[in-house]
Amino acid sequence: MTRRRAAIALVMATLACLATYPARADDGYGLWLGPAADTATGAEIEVPRRSPTIDRAAAELRRSLPHLPAAVMLATSNASHLVMLDLDTRALGHEGYLIREVKIGNRPVILVTGNSDVAVLYGAFSLLRHVRAGESTAAINIASAPAIPLRLLNHWDNLDGSVERGYAGQSLWDWWTLPDFKDPRYDDYARANASIGINGTVLNNVNAKAESLTAPYLARAAALADVFRPWGIRVYLTARFSAPIELGGLKTADPRDPAVAAWWQAKADEIYRLIPDFGGFLVKANSEGQPGPRDYGASHADGANMLAAALRPHGGTVLWRAFVYADTDPTDRAKQAYSEFRPLDGKFADNVIVQVKNGPIDFQPREPVHPLFGAMPRTRLAAEFQITKEYLGFATHLAYLGPLFEEALDTQTGQARGQTVAATLGAISGVANIGRDRDWAGSTFNQANWYAFGRLAWDPKLSSQTIAREWSRQTFGNDAQVTDTVTAMMLRSREAVVDYTGPFGLAHLFGPDHHYGPGPWIADLKRPEWNPVYYHRADSDGIGFDRTASGSNAIGQYAPTIAARLARPETTPPQFLLWFHHLPWTYPMPGGETLWSAMVRRYDHGVAEVEAMRKQWATLKSRVDAERWAKTDAYLGIQAREARWWRDASLTYWMSLNHLPLPAGSPPPAHDLAWYKQQRFPFAPGAPH
Amino acid sequence: MTRRRAAIALVMATLACLATYPARADDGYGLWLGPAADTATGAEIEVPRRSPTIDRAAAELRRSLPHLPAAVMLATSNASHLVMLDLDTRALGHEGYLIREVKIGNRPVILVTGNSDVAVLYGAFSLLRHVRAGESTAAINIASAPAIPLRLLNHWDNLDGSVERGYAGQSLWDWWTLPDFKDPRYDDYARANASIGINGTVLNNVNAKAESLTAPYLARAAALADVFRPWGIRVYLTARFSAPIELGGLKTADPRDPAVAAWWQAKADEIYRLIPDFGGFLVKANSEGQPGPRDYGASHADGANMLAAALRPHGGTVLWRAFVYADTDPTDRAKQAYSEFRPLDGKFADNVIVQVKNGPIDFQPREPVHPLFGAMPRTRLAAEFQITKEYLGFATHLAYLGPLFEEALDTQTGQARGQTVAATLGAISGVANIGRDRDWAGSTFNQANWYAFGRLAWDPKLSSQTIAREWSRQTFGNDAQVTDTVTAMMLRSREAVVDYTGPFGLAHLFGPDHHYGPGPWIADLKRPEWNPVYYHRADSDGIGFDRTASGSNAIGQYAPTIAARLARPETTPPQFLLWFHHLPWTYPMPGGETLWSAMVRRYDHGVAEVEAMRKQWATLKSRVDAERWAKTDAYLGIQAREARWWRDASLTYWMSLNHLPLPAGSPPPAHDLAWYKQQRFPFAPGAPH
DSSP, X not given: OHHHHHHHHHHHHHHHHHTOOOOOOOOSTTGXXXXXXXXXXXXXXXXXXOOHHXXXXXXXXXXXXXXXXXXEEEOOTTXXXXXXXXXXXXXXXXXXXXXEEEEETTEEEEEEEESSHHHHHHHHHHHHXXXXXXXXXXXXEEEEOOSSSEEEEEOOBOTTSOBTTOOSSSOSOOTTTTTTOOOHHHHHHHHHHHHTTOOEEEOSOSXXXXXXXXXHHHHHHHHHHHHHGGGTOEEEEEOOTTHHHHTTOOSOOOTTOHHHHHHXXXXXXXXXXXXXXXXXXXXXXXXXXXXXXXXXXXXXXXXXHHHHHHHGGGTOEEEEEOOOOOTTOOSOHHHHHHHHHGGGTXXXXXXXXXXXXSSSSSOOSSOOOOXXXXXXXXXXXXXXXXXXXXXXXXXXXXOOOHHHHHHHHHXXXXXXXXXXXXXXXXXXXXXXXXXXXXXXXXXXXXXXXXXXXHHHHHOTTXXXXXXXXXXXXXXXXXXXXXXXXXXXXXXXHHHHHHHHHOGGGOOOOBOTTTOOSBOTTOOOSSXXXXXXXXXXXXXXXXXXXXXXXXXXXXXXXXXHHXXXXXXXXXXXXXXXXXXXXXXXXXXXXXXXXXHHHHHHHHHHHHHHHHHHHHXXXXXXXXXXXXXXXXXXXXXXXXXXXXXXXXXXXHHHHHHHHHOOOOOTTOOOOSSOHHHHHHOOOTTOTTOOO | OHHHHHHHHHHHHHHHHHTOOOOOOOOSTTGGGOSOOOGGGBOOEEOSSOOHHHHHHHHHHHHHOBOOSSEEEEOOTTOGXXXXXXXXXXXXXTTOEEEEEEEETTEEEEEEEESSHHHHHHHHHHHHHHHHTTOOOTTOEEEEOOSSSEEEEEOOBOTTSOBTTXXXXXXXXXXXXXXXXXXXXXXXHHHHHHHTTOOEEEOSOSSOOGXXXXXXXXXXXXXXXXXXXXXXXXXXXXXXXXXXXXXXXXSOOXXXXXXXXXXXXXXXXXXXXXXXXXXXXXXXXXXXXXXXXXXXXXXHHHHHHHHHHHHGGGTOEXXXXXXXXXXXXXXXXXXXXXXXXXXXXXXXXXXEEEEEESSSSSOOSSOOOOTXXXXXXXXXEEEEEEOSOTTTTTTTSXXXXXXXXXXXXXXXXXXXXXXXXXXXXXXXXXXXXXXXSTTSSSSHHXXXXXXXXXXHHHOTTSOHHHXXXXXXXXXXXXXXXXXXXXXXXXXXXXXXXXXXXXXXXXXXXXXXXXOOSBOTTOOOSSSGGGSHHHHHOOOSSEEOOOOXXXXXXXXXXSOHHHHHHHTSGGGSOGGGHHHHOOEETTOBXXXXXXXXXXXXXXXXXXXXXHXXXXXXXXXXXXXSOHHHHHHHHHHHHXXXXXXXXXXXXXXXXXXXXXXXXXXXXXXXXXXXXXHHHHOOOTTOTTOOO
């Protein structure tokens, strides 16, 4: 009996060790801010004057900053005992910060200062980034001020909780339980935004419902504004242009009608009573079915200025979108916004900002910049980017958008000497990729796009590579192999999506409605410009959209120096070749291969790049927490399969037109064209409704 | 300078203490299972034979069980070294468990056993409940077997991620990333269900889409089944009856057509290849627009038996809902299901279960039990309860449903001596209240309804009070004041909702579509039985639905002893008075007051009970973690306001009919009837689409 017991005990002990159930790791909720550090070893934080904002700055440092050789002081530049330091903080403006080791009474202090409480908050987050990246605070001296004054998220969130083009779960805003219940997550959201310098958020969809301006919803927006205020974040709302009819019972929404103007003035007054620092309205007018001033023969400037007048007494801003194209306008869709808005330059009130998408079509994996940048010198402009990946694989595909943002912001407009797109901006908007998913953005790597948007909005001169490294270190820690590998994956990722969806400037080849899979063959949608064939114009002879003088002459909307380069395929950047030119399949590319051969090579390269990312990620299995590793690995598996699907479907279709063989070594598509055409996605997330 | 520094330092130190930012507490994700305990002090767990299920049982005990005087052994009853114990486990069946202190080789061991791995798992969770409630394990001897073999959740989850009548966020199932990505939350879901004995889950909405039966969705369901299997949980799917037309291209879905039967047989075969332990189909047929066998003149039995034949070779079950009522049937809606199904008793195949809602209408805060219970002795029946609070205030109102479930399960059918509803059941289904909200069910107290459903499904003889205490201790810990207060709140909560929405058996007075606020005045909807006025039949003289022989004679569907009591208002239980009788406003109630006066008193009581709950909760502020306390407090504030709204709107409307004054001391409604009629909820959650 004793021997038997001993044997059992041995077996038990062995099994006890084996029978562990895998532990949960990091679910990604902490974003780049990570979990709280052990406060017992924290830094000494000094706060001469408290405020809700300064308190948050102090709490951040107490939560995450390790012990430092010197105390950290958080104080605005007008604090009395900073006077003797004689700091010149004028260049910091309202939001810029200074982090500098100073002596206060012979004692070394790491001073975090600025001309406002929120500047100090931004400085605190900057100091955290600095320290958490392993940098020394000895003789620290960092000064930074934002290049663009308004740095906004645009939430395309509907009042029913759905999110148009959202792939990270429901809307964060639980309108049903607001204003009574303020989910602690609202605070976490504002904190994350403040940490990267976002200073405004548009709560609801540009495809707006008038109800968002009713008293119950304004009370709810006000509750969110109360949560966001200490973090330096202002609330904006979209405004449905016909709201005076729908809510006010007026017969018209004509912006020139005094009753309409009075209705908006009263509405603005009502809003500011609830939200004294309300940011303003974002308006999608006369675009894709939305009402607007053109319904009454008035101009976009008439509409925007009427709203701007209502906001002016309160200091609010109108963001008026330039994303317009008309089913009655037969000209190249890429030209229509410029044609409509360029003549209005100088006609907008000074609290109007015209918000222009980064490219002339619609958030494609790659577009040339919009010709309006630099072309409206007497108008304040905003650039609108999409952080959510409507056309880049939704939440599952890994596509780091830092390079996309950077490419657009750094582009020379050609309109003024050395002028970049970034230099033309009074505001920047990013269509949010945020929802109620636990990891906020649908994947860990999608968090990097939110991060990169904020960082570039603050400082467009940062490189996307620098941001990728910085984000990786904040998110995964300072393991050099992780940082190097993650950064390398990120930097190849967006180009991979371009390659497997539409190389050489091909665009808008997505299946309709869902915008997920390939649909280059689609030609039967009602409006011509809804069809992929409108954009690629491929036939048996060639492919591409002739936007030169022999075609739509969209190049004529760019500055002459730019237009001259785009006029000829030889001088057009290869990544925009087929955006601007219709070329034969046999067009000789630099190096001698045909266009067709080069296209196939790019598709194959896109597929190979995803496989390369998978392999890179596999090397990090033991270096990244299990939960984030496994989800990313699963998503890369999806992306690998779907990159191949994109490549195969596209090539099969092109071959049905050009009847050319695949170059040697390029594998045949897995299915015939009919199979690809049959794929359906009836419940794809993010579709508008 | 030194004094100044000292002064500054003093101020700093003071402020450093003050400037703490409130810390996050418990977000409710852990449900009643709580956070993991410190494993360093854990119990000794012995596992003679491992399996995925036993491993999970062992992990649970290692995670949460404190050190015990004896080792715990997890073993099925056929384990070789249990033979000498000569345990009689026959009465335990397949799922029942035994927890008993035994001697194995003179060593005391707490044995957790049963006739299957899942029985051991259930035993492990039972042991955990026992210990976490502070009970001793000395001479422990617990044997328990489930009273109802199939204990199912029904998810009304749509393929687009929305949840019909769901108030806790999106569907848990992320169909878009399945089957590639298995969210760890799927495992947590299964674990929580296993801990309360749930052994099956219907993944999708009874208002079904045919697409749920296509290959892509079956692969996704199979991935979930793989996660759930070790937890003893089988996957079921709803089946759209017309799928052979929509997916198979057949001209008919007539269940008597051999091609239709062959299509379903092939579909069942396909499913079982992917999910060998697939549970079966849940079907809503010929109900609220859903297709079904009646479309072809065939009976519900014809339809159910055809599907049952397809599942029979694989051991699957058809759950066929009895929730039918027809716009072509002018008789009392409460009678129609019985009229249609009672004649089919004995005609259903033995792998068909007819699933009957607890009451004859639709999940009202209170209904009498459905007359079909006990009336189909030759048919297997399931009771369908709603755990989600479609008619009880969505996620925000606190309404513990244990008493509602208990009341129905304990009701005598009158059909056989001593027979309760529970005794008639071969299955029990609960319409889930679970979504992607962090706390799963939209509030902490909603978690108790999920818990109570599972516990009562296992053992309908448990009292709802016992379950409330047990849940409170698992959820909030063993602080006696918390347990007592929480239990007291829970036990008064459902009756409060009954009182402020519809006392004395009034029902279905909700605004249409949203089913949230009061709409007793609504009379203009297309089908008569969609209108609240259909149910209350109030006019200047009286109120209530005459279901006696002088009216619809619905009472004739109950057993004669029951019907005899219901025939007269004097012998009808007061809580069902107006369900069965139309009575004058001046009808004298027991004790002498008029019906109207008694009604007003109940409305006022409902409002007062919510205020009482608020006060009780306030006493727990320092005893419950901050996050769960604050959310519950905010929700109770909403409920208090809305209880008053319900009371005021209802009384205002009744007074517009009966022109009676309010009894002395009862406060006048806050608004006039027109105001209440104007309230709109265009974006209420959970509406079908």
